[in-house]
Amino acid sequence: MTNMELRRKVGYRPRKRAARRAATRHSARRSHAAFLALGEDACAAAWEMDTVEGAREDSACLLTLLHRPSRPQLALPLEEKTAGCVAGALEGVRAVLGADGTRRVFRAVLTDNGPEFSDEVAIAALLGEGRGETRLFYCDPRRSDQ
Numbered sequence: 001m002t003n004m005e006l007r008r009k010v011g012y013r014p015r016k017r018a019a020r021r022a023a024t025r026h027s028a029r030r031s032h033a034a035f036l037a038l039g040e041d042a043c044a045a046a047w048e049m050d051t052v053e054g055a056r057e058d059s060a061c062l063l064t065l066l067h068r069p070s071r072p073q074l075a076l077p078l079e080e081k082t083a084g085c086v087a088g089a090l091e092g093v094r095a096v097l098g099a100d101g102t103r104r105v106f107r108a109v110l111t112d113n114g115p116e117f118s119d120e121v122a123i124a125a126l127l128g129e130g131r132g133e134t135r136l137f138y139c140d141p142r143r144s145d146q
Contacts, residue, residue: 026113026120026138032146035110035137045069046108046137051081051116063089065109083119090126103128110137110146 003009028034036043047065052075054060061081065074076089094102106127111117120136129135139146 029134030120030136030138032110032137032140032143034134035108038108042108046110047106049109049111049117051078051086051114053081065093078116081114081116083116083122086116087119087122087126090123094126094128099128102126103130106135108135108137110139112139113141 035046045068047067049063049065052062052064059080061078063076063078063086065076067073074093076092078085078089097105109127117123117138120138124134124136127135
């Protein structure tokens with residue numbers, strides 16, 4: 001039997017399979033357990049970084065930075081949801097605050113494991129991470145409660 005002989009099959013579109021996403025791996029010093037080991041004061045004063053996507057047909061998205069204790073939120077527009085665009089947006093924040101201001105404001109930043117945060121070296125450098133210190137931390141995979 002051919003597809004043309006099957007009346008209903010001809011009317012359906014072929015299904016598209018989503019491309020498998022490679023899991024992002026990060027070092028143990030950037031884990032959520034290492035973030036919790038900072039202490040209660042540092043965890044409470046941390047920033048949360050995430051992206052918010054627009055409509056499905058629109059590629060625009062926002063990089064959001066939320067300060068936990070005081071609840072101000074920075075929303076920076078991104079052209080695409082890529083690691084390069086995230087680094088570019090953080091370069092803009094660093095240009096406004098300066099290197100010392102960035103180090104003082106962003107003491108600890110917690111983010112998810114999305115592909116837009118995969119360039120941990122560039123993001124950590126833009127947040128003012130010095131040699132031997134850690135300012136950028138990643139949540140565990142599949143844990144929305146972190």
